[in-house]
Amino acid sequence: MKQSTIRDIPGGVTAVKGVRAAGVCCGIKQSALDLALIASDRPATVAGVTTSNRSKAAPVLLCERQLKGGRFSAVVANSGNANACTGSQGERDAAQMRDRLARILDRPAGEIFVASTGVIGKRLPISKVLSGIRKGFERLSVEGGEAAARAIMTTDTHPKQAAVSLELDGKPVIIGGMAKGSGMIAPNLATMLCFVGTDAQASAPLLRQVLRRAVGNTFNAITVDGCMSTNDIVLLFANGMSDAPPLKAGTPKLVAFEEALSQILSRLARMIVKDGEGATKLIRVEVRGSRTAHDAGIAAKAVADSALVKTAFFGEDCNWGRIMAALGASGIRFDPSRVEIALDTIPVVRNGVGLGEAAERRAAARMRRPEFDLTIHLHAGTGEAIVLTTDMSEAYVRINAGYRS
Structure with missing residues (x-):
């Protein structure tokens, strides 16, 4: 098979067919965007990697359980509050975020993921967050990718997005993603928050293998301050909405896909380092x-x-x-x-x-x-x-x- 040309294209996660996003202000921050939603029109397979920090935030623990099911419909992520070191109440708050979005989307709770970033040790203003989820749902659109990328920023100075297209068996496939990160960067298996989607078709176990390899030479090869976060997570979901045949292990198509994924993660990782807190070089x-x-x-x-x-x-x-x-x-x-x-x-x-x-x-x-x-x-x-x-x-x-x- 001829090696597919990988092309950079505008946008981020919503460049992927069947993916919509939104970013809203729910009141965690006084006036800035602080709640992001990303939803796939078709349920997708999913893989993820999370921080190896033993002090894991409540949403990370929830995501680790959700990943065992291998199915994805949406993710809700807030900034301004990490919901970390918040005990059983923090776990209940993360579950409430999941369940609220599941009801609104009419999707199984096991397909809804939750992420948080911000100050450690403070309880989420959960009523504001739950109201914000409804607001975000009403604003979901293919134009909402940049607002979503801004809504997960903390000390970042700009949103971080990337997207590429390639052809598999003559069929166009898109991979797009967004990330946040500026400080507390010393990842091990993940970095900050990163959500990547593709309209390729692949099983969850295959996505897991590909993601772990791609993360190793990208997000696991950057550092800003040597401090590992409690909240790091990378999610990769595939909704199969392109016309390309399913990806299979040991094929040239998978090699091409993995190269394209590595390009996306490498670009996002580089953006994170360049935006390092107080960095000049x-x-x-x-x-x-x-x-x-x-x-x-x-x-x-x-x-x-x-x-x-x-x-x-x-x-x-x-x-x-x-x-x-x-x-x-x-x-x-x-x-x-x-x-x-x-x-x-x-x-x-x-x-x-x-x-x-x-x-x-x-x-x-x-x-x-x-x-x-x-x-x-x-x-x-x-x-x-x-x-x-x-x-x-x-x-x-x-x-x-x-x-x-």
Whole structure:
């Protein structure tokens, strides 16, 4: 089969055939959009991944139970309140959100998903949320995707959407999604809130396999502040409303679909990092030559999460000693005397030793750019990994110091 061309198209999740969305203000926030609905005209199969944080929010626990059924009709998501660490009352509130939308849509409760994001430890103003669900239902439309993407924002500065089209057996298929995330970004199996739909046809187990692989090299390869959220969830649903035949394991069609899905998740992940709280720079940290790919990932995240490294990025100071320290503290096995470090192809360390002030000045000049690469070679094997990260500025401290005020 000829490889299908993947094309970027306008919009997000509502670019998918048979998907409608809405974003409304229900009163969690004083005047901003704070409640999103996404609904599929036809019941869909679904897969999802959730945070590995043991302090899971009530909606995450609910979604984990719902995912076992493998069916999706809609999701309701609020911002401004995480409904996390709220005990049994929080679980009842999440169930009320699910049940209210199920009744309004006349769909089984097991097909309705719930997500929340915002301040931890406060009870939802549930009566406002339930009224907002009715308002959101009345505004569901194919034009509602951007409002929905805005309604799940917290400290984000802009909505995050992406969509692509491809052909499978000559039939057009669309994948579209939206996400939110800016701070508390150190995902493991998911990141913040992300909802992706497709009009392809696929079983829930197959979607689960594809999603887990795609998340591994996208959402699991980014960090802003090294802090894992209580509320992370990614949902992928397939309503089969295109004319394309069902996706099957081990086929070229599935390979093409997975490539397109990875493009969507990669774009959304990059948007999240670029919009990192207080960030002024996006840095691609690449580790090569580790003993294993797993070791490379550990080393890359150790550097990408280091507050000392990130503040040096912000200060445009090529302080490679901080990078060496982060590598050494990562716990992986390597010989420091063989390490090479380059910034945007400019070598600054060879055989574990700095190459002098002139090299550091040239590298520091590259650090003035809004995006640059940091490449580390350990010369210990063939493992490699890439992590996207940000710098850390005074603005990050101000944003998080006043988050609840």
